[in-house]
Ligand SMILES: Nc1ncnc2c1ncn2[C@@H]1O[C@H](COP(=O)(O)OP(=O)(O)OP(=O)(O)O)[C@@H](O)[C@H]1O
C-alpha cells in the first residue's frame with residue numbers, strides 16, 4: 001500500500017443517519033487514503049450503501065464529522081461530491097445499452113466548458129479521450145463502438161469504471177462491482193482498481209465477495225454491523241473466515257489494522 005500523505009482524502013467520524021425510525025448509521029467511521037483500496041463489508045442492511053451514499057452526497061447525515069482533505073466537507077448533493085472529485089459507480093451501472101462505449105462515457109456530460117459557448121465535445125475528440133482513458137486502464141482492446149448492451153457483464157463493469165475516472169477523480173466508490181461477475185471478470189476489476197490506487201486515487205469498494213475479492217484485492221477492510229464499525233483489518237493479515245466472523249457475530253469490536 002502506498003500512502004502518499006498522512007491526511008486522508010476522506011475522513012468520516014461517528015456518522016449517524018436515520019430514515020424515519022430506521023437507524024441506518026449509528027455512528028460509522030471510515031478513512032480513505034490516497035493510494036489505498038478500502039473494502040466496506042457487512043451483512044445485508046449493515047449500512048454500507050448508506051455510508052457510501054453519504055460519502056457521495058446522495059444522502060445528508062444527521063450528526064458526525066465528514067472531512068475532505070482535512071477540511072469539513074461541503075457536500076449537500078451528488079454534484080458537490082463530484083466537484084470534489086468523488087465519483088461513484090453504482091450497482092446498476094446506469095449505462096445505456098443501445099449506446100456504444102464512447103457515448104456512455106460522455107453520457108450527460110457532453111458539454112465541455114460553458115454552455116453558452118456551445119462547446120459540445122465532438123465525437124472525434126470524445127473518441128481520443130475515451131481511448132486515452134481505456135489505455136490508462138489497460139483496456140485498450142475493448143471495442144468503443146459496439147453497443148454496451150452487447151457486451152459481457154465484466155466489460156460493462158469496466159466501462160462504468162472508466163466513466164467514473166474520465167474526469168480524473170480523487171476517490172472512486174464502487175458498490176458491489178463484482179456481484180454478477182465471473183471469476184476472471186472479477187479478477188480484471190481487481191487489476192483495474194489496483195491501477196487506480198497506484199495512480200494515487202483512494203478507492204472504496206463495497207463487496208460481499210469476502211473470500212476472494214475482499215481479502216485478495218484490497219488493502220484494508222472495514223467491517224460494519226448494525227450501522228456501526230465492528231472491526232477493522234489489514235487485508236494481508238486476515239483470513240476470509242475471520243472477516244465473516246466479525247460480520248456476523250462476536251461481541252467485541254476488534255482492531256487489527258494497526
Ligand atoms: N432510502 C431509505 N429509506 C429507508 N430506509 C433505508 C433507506 N436506505 C436504506 N435504508 C435502511 O437502512 C439500513 C441500511 O441499509 P443499507 O442499504 O445501507 O445496507 P447495506 O449494508 O448496503 O446492505 P446490502 O448488503 O443488503 O446492500 C437498512 O435497514 C435499510 O432498510
Ligand SMILES: [Mg+2]
Pocket residue numbers: 048049050
Ligand atoms: Mg448495499
